Amino acid sequence: MADAAHAPNWTVSTDIENIVWLTLSVEKSSVNVLSREVIGELETIVADLEAKAKSGSIAGVGILSGKPTGFVAGADISEFDDMSEPATLTEALRRTHALLQRIEDFPVPVVAGISGFCMGGGLELALACHYRVAVDDEGTRFGFPEVRLGLFPGFGGTGRSIRQAGPVDAMQLMLTGKAVPARTAKKLNLVDRLVRHRDTLRWAARKAILAKAKSEPAPLTKRVLAMGPVRGRTAAKMREETAKKVNKDHYPAPFALIDIFERHGDDPKAMMAAEIGGFVPLMNSSTARNLRRVFFLTEGLKKQGIRPKPHFARVHVVGAGVMGGDIAAWCAFRGMAVTLQDMDSERIKPALARARTFFEKRLKTKQAVDAAMARLMPDVEGRGIARCDVLIEAVVEKLEVKREIFAAAEKQLRAEAIMATNTSSIELERIAETLETPSRLIGLHFFNPVAQLPLVEVIRSKMNDDEAIGRGAAFVLAIGKSPVVVKSAPGFLVNRALMPYMISAIERVEDGDSPEQLDAAAVAFGMPMGPIELMDTVGLDVGASVARELGQKVPDNSRFAKLVAQGKLGRKSGEGFYVWEDGKPKKEKAPPHGNLPGLGRDLVQPLVDTTEEIVAEGVVENPDMADIGMILGTGFAPFLGGPLKARRDGKA
Numbered sequence: 001m002a003d004a005a006h007a008p009n010w011t012v013s014t015d016i017e018n019i020v021w022l023t024l025s026v027e028k029s030s031v032n033v034l035s036r037e038v039i040g041e042l043e044t045i046v047a048d049l050e051a052k053a054k055s056g057s058i059a060g061v062g063i064l065s066g067k068p069t070g071f072v073a074g075a076d077i078s079e080f081d082d083m084s085e086p087a088t089l090t091e092a093l094r095r096t097h098a099l100l101q102r103i104e105d106f107p108v109p110v111v112a113g114i115s116g117f118c119m120g121g122g123l124e125l126a127l128a129c130h131y132r133v134a135v136d137d138e139g140t141r142f143g144f145p146e147v148r149l150g151l152f153p154g155f156g157g158t159g160r161s162i163r164q165a166g167p168v169d170a171m172q173l174m175l176t177g178k179a180v181p182a183r184t185a186k187k188l189n190l191v192d193r194l195v196r197h198r199d200t201l202r203w204a205a206r207k208a209i210l211a212k213a214k215s216e217p218a219p220l221t222k223r224v225l226a227m228g229p230v231r232g233r234t235a236a237k238m239r240e241e242t243a244k245k246v247n248k249d250h251y252p253a254p255f256a257l258i259d260i261f262e263r264h265g266d267d268p269k270a271m272m273a274a275e276i277g278g279f280v281p282l283m284n285s286s287t288a289r290n291l292r293r294v295f296f297l298t299e300g301l302k303k304q305g306i307r308p309k310p311h312f313a314r315v316h317v318v319g320a321g322v323m324g325g326d327i328a329a330w331c332a333f334r335g336m337a338v339t340l341q342d343m344d345s346e347r348i349k350p351a352l353a354r355a356r357t358f359f360e361k362r363l364k365t366k367q368a369v370d371a372a373m374a375r376l377m378p379d380v381e382g383r384g385i386a387r388c389d390v391l392i393e394a395v396v397e398k399l400e401v402k403r404e405i406f407a408a409a410e411k412q413l414r415a416e417a418i419m420a421t422n423t424s425s426i427e428l429e430r431i432a433e434t435l436e437t438p439s440r441l442i443g444l445h446f447f448n449p450v451a452q453l454p455l456v457e458v459i460r461s462k463m464n465d466d467e468a469i470g471r472g473a474a475f476v477l478a479i480g481k482s483p484v485v486v487k488s489a490p491g492f493l494v495n496r497a498l499m500p501y502m503i504s505a506i507e508r509v510e511d512g513d514s515p516e517q518l519d520a521a522a523v524a525f526g527m528p529m530g531p532i533e534l535m536d537t538v539g540l541d542v543g544a545s546v547a548r549e550l551g552q553k554v555p556d557n558s559r560f561a562k563l564v565a566q567g568k569l570g571r572k573s574g575e576g577f578y579v580w581e582d583g584k585p586k587k588e589k590a591p592p593h594g595n596l597p598g599l600g601r602d603l604v605q606p607l608v609d610t611t612e613e614i615v616a617e618g619v620v621e622n623p624d625m626a627d628i629g630m631i632l633g634t635g636f637a638p639f640l641g642g643p644l645k646a647r648r649d650g651k652a
Helices: 036-055 077-083 086-104 121-128 145-149 157-165 167-176 182-187 198-210 220-226 228-243 253-264 268-283 286-301 322-333 345-362 366-375 399-410 428-432 466-478 494-510 515-525 531-538 540-549 559-565 596-616 623-634 643-648
Strands: 003-006 010-014 019-024 060-065 070-072 110-114 117-119 131-135 141-143 179-181 193-195 314-318 337-341 376-378 390-393 418-421 441-445 455-460 482-487 579-581 584-586
Touching: 010 036, 019 036, 019 198, 036 086, 060 070, 060 198, 070 121, 077 086, 077 286, 086 121, 086 268, 110 121, 110 198, 117 121, 121 157, 131 182, 131 198, 141 182, 145 167, 145 253, 145 286, 157 167, 157 253, 157 268, 167 220, 167 228, 167 253, 179 182, 182 193, 193 198, 220 228, 228 253, 253 268, 268 286, 286 482, 286 623, 314 322, 322 337, 322 345, 322 366, 322 376, 337 345, 345 366, 345 376, 366 376, 390 399, 399 418, 399 428, 418 466, 428 441, 441 466, 455 466, 455 623, 466 482, 482 623, 494 515, 494 531, 494 540, 494 559, 494 596, 494 623, 515 531, 515 596, 531 540, 540 559, 596 623, 596 643, 623 643
Parallel strands: 019 060, 060 110, 070 117, 110 131, 117 141, 131 193, 314 337, 314 390, 337 376, 390 418, 418 441, 455 482
Antiparallel strands: 003 010, 010 019, 141 179, 441 455, 579 584
């Protein structure tokens, strides 16, 4: 290198070809984020390089990450609460806009070399560069996750992404918050060149700088959808599709973004300028504040588990029903070798068929699907028990059956293997009574559908020590789920809070209320689905069993009990309170109601009340853990911050 300089977070070096390399490695952080300090340092660096570029003393600039974890994760969310004053936030956004525009206007080529995640503000920085090179591997991802925080891109990403990808593809990224792999990003024109290995990233960026490469905007065939009267129709379609997924009153950000697009979608610079006025009020909304709280609570869950992290390679699941089969499929999807045990191979076949369907949806190639299926092996004899790192029991909610399984498994399991039950309601102490070492048994309580719900309750009995619970939490994190530690008590956290809510709604149906109206009211309040549809999804037999275990009444002459007796168990049998077709309930039109959100608030009161009781009894560590557990396990209105936060705010 000809020379080098160092700021606290940026390393600046110049090579013999007069290319300046800016390498970001944020101090005291495992990931790169664009804090005010990082942005301020970049302002100083850019000002210095502008003068050198104008004098012809540098050939170009390459921007790289010094972190193995990724390029830039986005803005520093920890600073958001400190920027609640509108004038302060407005000024900070204007400064950042001006900085990225200076990079875009640089007189010599500026190339971003991207490996790992490139999200939010990181993607906005990359889009301000003249050219983008990325590593084509599974770890490199691009996206605008701001909508999940109640916001939209605020560093110029709206206009620049539309310029590069076209209005439909760019708006889809911003409205959904989904991340896409490098290959998809290239197809969207967000990336110009792909390389196979991180080691070649700098070399490819160098070639682009010396060739004065410059990214081309989206073709006219894409941009036309943002032009003239067509833009209004495009915006209307976006609103229609967005409204199917979220309520504008609950999540205003995507609709505010569509409004800006409708006004300025044909002019990237005008759209970027309009960002600031739309972004500032969203930042201070209750939705954004609560979603930030949810984000930090979720991140806190990732810090659980023992250190150093154990390596989990083999999982054995006993019980190939819907829950057990789907747990097995998820673990295989996450790269583990899984043996699935049941009484005979015929009981395992449906689980394998469901697993293949799941893999085909999630994995893009036949090779990847076949590899996942090869990791999921039927095991009627239970030979995998002796080799596994984790044993998960997921059979029917019958105490004696569970005791028999663990009594046999205990003799075969390796000393360091996790022994876990997926019981949804039975206290661990009762299951472990007959074990030689009852302290080994922990609970790993998954939720249906396994692939969609991120929560796993890690159940701690009176006999468990910190080591056992720490290993359980580490395993949950290893399979990409979020662990919440809960003391062993009937129903634990989620089921205990859910059951009074669902039973209360069913009692209303027994009294003549419309299931469709009750479900619509719960959704209007902010729940992802209504209590009657949820009971059908859980399974009426499971619901009735858990209800009785928790002391909830299910009268023999009730419609609920009669449906169970008739084998009409909900989605899994094709009929329950609703008739199900292709995985969806057939619903009649709900009768009109003057205040659906108000009815929904009434419906969730048993859930909120019970959650308070659970915290008071010490079943969970604190109200924050109860809130994040209910959000991740039930989908309880994230924009309200959880049931207890909603009650404190007077909204539940």
